[in-house]
Amino acid sequence: MDFTIRAATLEDCKDISRMILELAEYEKVSDQVKITQRDLEQDGFSKNPFFHGIIAEVPEHLKSREGHTKVGYSLYFYTYSSWKGRAVYMEDLYVMPEFRGKGIGKALMSKVSQLGLAAGCTQLNFTVLDWNKSSLDFYLKQGCWDVTSDLGYHCMRCEGDALENLAQGDL
């Protein structure tokens, strides 16, 4: 299939927002999405962005049933391993269902890893839900490593009241 991978721009936030919601529906948690297109614009395209994005785009004649030409995206940011140094974290990787199986997801992920290597990163990290067998298989087939299964690292989170209490030193 004919597609291009390019850096996301401010104008892409509308489509990124749309696809974030589609991804959340796929992960069965669409009620959890709280950020808006405006948040994305502010947090991703300011002088000190919290994330970077890349978009997969198809030509007009291959657009989706609803008329979209932006058919996939990946959001990533730079992180740090205090053992290995610079790393890149892929927060989202999404391709619209009707465009899957055509190498777009792989191309997006490859681009993130290429950019990461160019920035001096030695790791590309991300998370997957354990029931998401098709994604897990896709990633493991590319040669990645399940750090949770192999080493026992668990993802932990503080938010809401727990974060508030923690910040106040009220433990």
Next chain:
Amino acid sequence: MGRGEKGEKGAQGVMWPLMGPGVRTKPLRPPPLPLKKKFLIKSTRFTWVTCFGFKTANFAERKRDMNILDEKGELAVYEKMPDQVKISHKELERDGFGRNPFYQCLVAEVSEDHKSKDGHTKVGYSLFFYTYSTWKGRTVYMEDLYVMPEYRGKGIGKALMATVAKVAKEQHCVRLQFSVLDWNKPSLDFYLAKGAEDLTAKEGWHFLRFHGIALDNLAREAP
């Protein structure tokens, strides 16, 4: 894209950003600490240093605070992976104290008369950076939290974590995330008692990673 930051011109003249976000924060005042009457350490003085605080510090001070690298060695030993620490003082310095830092670091310091058996006054640290949730927005990831064994149980770990949370709130972050090894029961209990959720146990999230040859091979296929 690419506004304000160094980037690399790729095909189509698009700027691909190369460097990390490096959100600026002001150096914080330390939180008030209770006096520990039961212990030999009567009061503990903390100094909180952010990356950008080092802008005005002299080079010698930067070098001195790089003993967090030695503390990382201790943390790696605790997590049973001492052979995994590959980065040097030089990389830590470049990546944390340059114009576009990849991380921020807090150091817990005691006064000279309470220094450790080996003569250290820097007895704990936390290393963190800003991340993003496409569902909830700005978040902070706490990469490391460590207190030397002889200084544990005195509120230093809690104070470090509380300050990271405070910084997170000041930057309008809605989450603080980190990881813990599943066999590390004292740490797991500590965090769960503070209201943290174990997302791996609760929702099935797994960390996956590309590195080494697998990462090179993946990058080679980029369009």
